[in-house]
Amino acid sequence: xxxxxxxxxxxxxxxxxxxxxxxxxxxxxxxxxxxxxxxxxxxxxxxxxxxxxxxxxxxxxxxxxxxxxxxxxxxxxxxxxxxxxxxxxxxxxxxxxxxxxxxxxxxxxxxxxxxxxxxxxxxxxxxxxxxxxxxxxxxxxxxxxxxxxxxxxxxxxxxxxxxxxxxxxxxxxxxxxxxxxxxxxxxxxxxxxxxxxxxxxxxxxxxxxxxxxxxxxxxxxxxxxxxxxxxxxxxxxxxxxxxxxxxxxxxxxxxxxxxxxxxxxxxxxxxxxxxxxxxxxxxxxxxxxxxxxxxxxxxxxxxxxxxxxxxxxxxxxxxxxxxxxxxxxxxxxxxxxxxxxxxxxxxxxxxxxxxxxxxxxxxxxxxxxxxxxxxxxxxxxxxxxxxxxxxxxxxxxxxxxxxxxxxxxxxxxxxxxxxxxxxxxxxxxxxxxxxxxxxxxxxxxxxxxxxxxxxxxxxxxxxxxxxxxxxxxxxxxxxxxxxxxxxxxxxxxxxxxxxxxxxxxxxxxxxxxxxxxxxxxxxxxxxxxxxxxxxxxxxxxxxxxxxxxxxxxxxxxxxxxxxxxxxxxxxxxxxxxxxxxxxxxxxxxxxxxxxxxxxxxxxxxxxxxxxxxxxxxxxxxxxxx
Numbered sequence: 001x002x003x004x005x006x007x008x009x010x011x012x013x014x015x016x017x018x019x020x021x022x023x024x025x026x027x028x029x030x031x032x033x034x035x036x037x038x039x040x041x042x043x044x045x046x047x048x049x050x051x052x053x054x055x056x057x058x059x060x061x062x063x064x065x066x067x068x069x070x071x072x073x074x075x076x077x078x079x080x081x082x083x084x085x086x087x088x089x090x091x092x093x094x095x096x097x098x099x100x101x102x103x104x105x106x107x108x109x110x111x112x113x114x115x116x117x118x119x120x121x122x123x124x125x126x127x128x129x130x131x132x133x134x135x136x137x138x139x140x141x142x143x144x145x146x147x148x149x150x151x152x153x154x155x156x157x158x159x160x161x162x163x164x165x166x167x168x169x170x171x172x173x174x175x176x177x178x179x180x181x182x183x184x185x186x187x188x189x190x191x192x193x194x195x196x197x198x199x200x201x202x203x204x205x206x207x208x209x210x211x212x213x214x215x216x217x218x219x220x221x222x223x224x225x226x227x228x229x230x231x232x233x234x235x236x237x238x239x240x241x242x243x244x245x246x247x248x249x250x251x252x253x254x255x256x257x258x259x260x261x262x263x264x265x266x267x268x269x270x271x272x273x274x275x276x277x278x279x280x281x282x283x284x285x286x287x288x289x290x291x292x293x294x295x296x297x298x299x300x301x302x303x304x305x306x307x308x309x310x311x312x313x314x315x316x317x318x319x320x321x322x323x324x325x326x327x328x329x330x331x332x333x334x335x336x337x338x339x340x341x342x343x344x345x346x347x348x349x350x351x352x353x354x355x356x357x358x359x360x361x362x363x364x365x366x367x368x369x370x371x372x373x374x375x376x377x378x379x380x381x382x383x384x385x386x387x388x389x390x391x392x393x394x395x396x397x398x399x400x401x402x403x404x405x406x407x408x409x410x411x412x413x414x415x416x417x418x419x420x421x422x423x424x425x426x427x428x429x430x431x432x433x434x435x436x437x438x439x440x441x442x443x444x445x446x447x448x449x450x451x452x453x454x455x456x457x458x459x460x461x462x463x464x465x466x467x468x469x470x471x472x473x474x475x476x477x478x479x480x481x482x483x484x485x486x487x488x489x490x491x492x493x494x495x496x497x498x499x500x501x502x503x504x505x506x507x508x509x510x511x512x513x514x515x516x517x518x519x520x521x522x523x524x525x526x527x528x529x530x531x532x533x534x535x536x537x538x539x540x541x542x543x544x545x546x547x548x549x550x551x552x553x554x555x556x557x558x559x560x561x562x563x564x565x566x567x568x569x570x571x572x573x574x575x576x577x578x579x580x581x582x583x584x585x586x587x588x589x590x591x592x593x594x595x596x597x598x599x600x601x602x603x604x605x606x607x608x609x610x611x612x613x614x615x616x617x618x619x620x621x622x623x624x625x
Contacts (some may be wrong), residue, residue, distance in 0.1 A: 293320030338366025362390035388417030413438025425485035437474035554587035554594030
């Protein structure tokens, strides 16, 4: 590329400034929508200008907090390029205030039926649209609007909080400009037309770097988690950082059914994993395998691209309940399977051959498994142990080399079900720590040292982790495992709360571990399952944790959590009341609620999701559009 060529993003931003200055509002918004390069800049107007109408951050706050939504929309929102999630939240609040707060049923109905925003909501967020439709239907017998607004009306705290949330989002999205337009674009065109040179401070910003200067910043774009900044380039003029950062993660749930995988008779999938496995051929290749443990006891290995079996299956006489992977870099992958009759088996996922079996190590169904311990050269780099939990209330430490249980913990959770186990992800591999969740509502922590599990501190109820979790029971633990792991894991509860915590183990006998809440998710329905992925970004020092959850209605929810605590020790805990996006694609396809839906990410970059349920004889491979 020639040295004097102007960068694409710089051209757009100078065009944006020109259009804004000369009042081409619709053209400005249309260009942003088509280019997907946001501008989101609003000129500050003093109260004495523009016929006395003030346009500023303070005026926006007044309009939002007072519920003057016509001003908010026409003066501020209509000129911004915002994610659908934000626009939906604004219009949802306007709808609720018309219907509930004001009692203007006809006005709410007209807005809901005629607004293009609600039409988009119906297509991309059906669950949210259906909830609002139910609210409207509950007032369908109203024949007249409610009383007019009183001058001294008392706004409920719930609506005040929603207004404050909307205001915070808008303030983060908007870049306020108090400088007059300098006419740089017309001046540049005049100079170019007349053969002049641009000798001013803007020249360096318009100069496109040579390819060799930026070659080290080129990254693959196949990641489904693609930011607007990375799609549109990193070269931005000053003053656009905030608006770019606001649209950093335009993520949504996958809403397209790529494939359906059906099962014969009454067989259903009970546990699913994803692994990269070799495929026979010349030359040998690898494929992304769906490892599916079924209720008839078999474990199938399917190619995720065609959903067809690859090689033989592994069999057993009773239903699969859980499974876990042990992946060795440049080695062979093992899969451990727990069965309803208390057996645990370990298979070579590549040859499908049995590596070890632990007959009826539990007296009841095996609910959870995790590989643990040091990696052994005698086991070709695999972990030394498997830790298992069961409906019988016990935890076993299974020695893979010896093929037997070397430790049995009877009262791990007061003889209640052991619901989930996970290795606490820490940079220090030795000693290793295990977290367990029990049906008595407690978390327990165990140190694996010298071939034995030793409890670290006493059981922790969720209320001792956070006071709002008084009645919640932990049902599933998801470790946040990446190269910078610092003891984080996600706790899914039996209710509607999900909490992300980090734990630090000390040498203090009075306080052997410190548990900190990093994030709290408060969903509208009870949560059943989920999966997660740590996303490294090019624009932030800390990664982002993308969490996919499933609730008891069969809705898939997406939350993006910035992991600020890794760089800011006093970052505090984030609170999420709404998901970034949600989809009911599985329930809608089936025409019924799926209360036990699970999801697992497919591929290294989660370019697809596998949705399955023990109550369904079909699995869904979901993809983004």
